[in-house]
Amino acid sequence: MSELLPFSLRIWEADFGLPTVDPNSLTALTILKMSNANVRITYGSCPQYAAIPSLTRNNKLLAEGSDFLESVLSVCNLDSQLDGRLQGLSMAYKRYFLETFEPLFFYDCWIHKPNYEQLIRPWYMSAITFPFNFLYMKSKRRQAVERYHCLKKMRTRENFLTQSYEAVSCCLEDFNTLLADRRSYILGELPSGLDAIVYSYIKIALSLPVPDVRLQNTIKNYKYLCQYVRNLTRRYYPEVEVEYKHVQPETAVNERASTLTLLIAAISASTLMMAYAHINGIIHLKFPKINLSR
Amino acid sequence: MFSGTPLLDKIQYELGAQEPWPKDVKLYQPYEVEQILLPDNANCLAVQAFLRMCNLTFEVVSKSNAEFMSPSGKVPFIRCGAFVISELEPIVQFVNTKGISLTSELESDQKSDMRAYMSLVHNVLENSELYLCWCDKETYNEVTKPRNGSVYPWPLNHLQTWTKKSHVIKRLKMMGWFSKTIDQVYHEVENCCQALADRLEGKEFFFGKNPTELDALIFGHLFTILTTPLPNSHIANIVRNFPSLINLVQRVEKDYFKRDTMR
Numbered sequence: 109m110s111e112l113l114p115f116s117l118r119i120w121e122a123d124f125g126l127p128t129v130d131p132n133s134l135t136a137l138t139i140l141k142m143s144n145a146n147v148r149i150t151y152g153s154c155p156q157y158a159a160i161p162s163l164t165r166n167n168k169l170l171a172e173g174s175d176f177l178e179s180v181l182s183v184c185n186l187d188s189q190l191d192g193r194l195q196g197l198s199m200a201y202k203r204y205f206l207e208t209f210e211p212l213f214f215y216d217c218w219i220h221k222p223n224y225e226q227l228i229r230p231w232y233m234s235a236i237t238f239p240f241n242f243l244y245m246k247s248k249r250r251q252a253v254e255r256y257h258c259l260k261k262m263r264t265r266e267n268f269l270t271q272s273y274e275a276v277s278c279c280l281e282d283f284n285t286l287l288a289d290r291r292s293y294i295l296g297e298l299p300s301g302l303d304a305i306v307y308s309y310i311k312i313a314l315s316l317p318v319p320d321v322r323l324q325n326t327i328k329n330y331k332y333l334c335q336y337v338r339n340l341t342r343r344y345y346p347e348v349e350v351e352y353k354h355v356q357p358e359t360a361v362n363e364r365a366s367t368l369t370l371l372i373a374a375i376s377a378s379t380l381m382m383a384y385a386h387i388n389g390i391i392h393l394k395f396p397k398i399n400l401s402r
Numbered sequence: 403m404f405s406g407t408p409l410l411d412k413i414q415y416e417l418g419a420q421e422p423w424p425k426d427v428k429l430y431q432p433y434e435v436e437q438i439l440l441p442d443n444a445n446c447l448a449v450q451a452f453l454r455m456c457n458l459t460f461e462v463v464s465k466s467n468a469e470f471m472s473p474s475g476k477v478p479f480i481r482c483g484a485f486v487i488s489e490l491e492p493i494v495q496f497v498n499t500k501g502i503s504l505t506s507e508l509e510s511d512q513k514s515d516m517r518a519y520m521s522l523v524h525n526v527l528e529n530s531e532l533y534l535c536w537c538d539k540e541t542y543n544e545v546t547k548p549r550n551g552s553v554y555p556w557p558l559n560h561l562q563t564w565t566k567k568s569h570v571i572k573r574l575k576m577m578g579w580f581s582k583t584i585d586q587v588y589h590e591v592e593n594c595c596q597a598l599a600d601r602l603e604g605k606e607f608f609f610g611k612n613p614t615e616l617d618a619l620i621f622g623h624l625f626t627i628l629t630t631p632l633p634n635s636h637i638a639n640i641v642r643n644f645p646s647l648i649n650l651v652q653r654v655e656k657d658y659f660k661r662d663t664m665r
Binding site: 173174175192193195196197199200201203204207208254255258259261262263278279282283285286 | 524
């Protein structure tokens, strides 16, 4: 009987043209959609009241916390339609993607200063009810810094970033090669948990209006992967429209200088260059003589 | 020795590539008999297997402070001329720059699969071994604590073990493994072995008749799990349920180590 009752999925809000802004929330939602499950979505704004994301059915908690995704995957059992070999392959590629792409995505959002201060922090501060937003962000930031030091190990920040971008490029290239034959899903014609994970992370990474777009530009180099993400968006989320609820893109991207500022800067630069050229004899400017003798 | 600057490291790599493999390469690791722990032993054996598969000469040097000598803080590491490189993947990359590769004949999708399975082994087997050594009370008290502290005088043995335990627990928490129960860990190991056995499909090695670094990595972990005496042998019993993996381990040992310690 309980099998017929709908799942209740509590996730972070939709924004920036995304069904939800959080990778775990989007992965769970995509898994449920791929499984054709009956799901009721609620958007949470206070993680202290009830975990976000979390999955319940008939008031029974099925998934939350650190093993949220694993629990959702085992509840939906999406990979069971694959044969044994493909199930193993799906498991291996899931670990590969999460071990390679996720740490860099995490760094880009929660540690990289411009992105964190201009987009991630303002978004969560606005989306979570006051005063719980301060408590949540304080603990989340502390955890993020701890995690970053654990990931970085003994490397410098530059070394960590160089090695992470190299690993991510190699990983995305591998997925791009798999998708080069224009198959519908990564492992063929059937969806798997791997598709939900890869789709969610790439879709969010491409859609967030972050000031530093280095990661987005890296992803955009892989055209089959980007096409695959567009196809899945059309298939599972055709109704989602691009809107900006909590952070406007104008404040998220670097502000463009006004026309007046540009004009003043251009005149000043030209004047200085002319004066320099004139003083050094590169050009000779003739000024009309004014007769003062009368 | 690496400079810590990515560009300079790359230039040094390229320059190093022009030189042949020296004869005095040394592989540093902790003492095998009294000190080394399960995860470290697995990684050391994996690197040794890889170098032997590449037919490269090296000498194993046991040092009680090997992990503190390592540039990444992890064992093993090799010293090859002016270069000091630690862990399997960077060593594989370094060997590749010398024009020696075990994967040169693989198709691009096979290389992708290999990287994915290596991630699986690193993630599941290495974290399971760490969990078993540092979070399972019985194994920690009877094996990990005495072995890890064996090379230090009192009270440094306790301090060093305590510091290392807190680092490992931090890492396991970050990877989402600390909250697992021991049964969940065993379940993960079983799923991982099943995935590997399904991929092996009765072949000699994972990608045909010749071994790759994936075979070396799996050999390192499975051989260590099978041969290390622990208070609880459940993890070894799980691996024994997969005859194709046992065959692989025996084949690598026979072909590249020429010892007969497997049962």
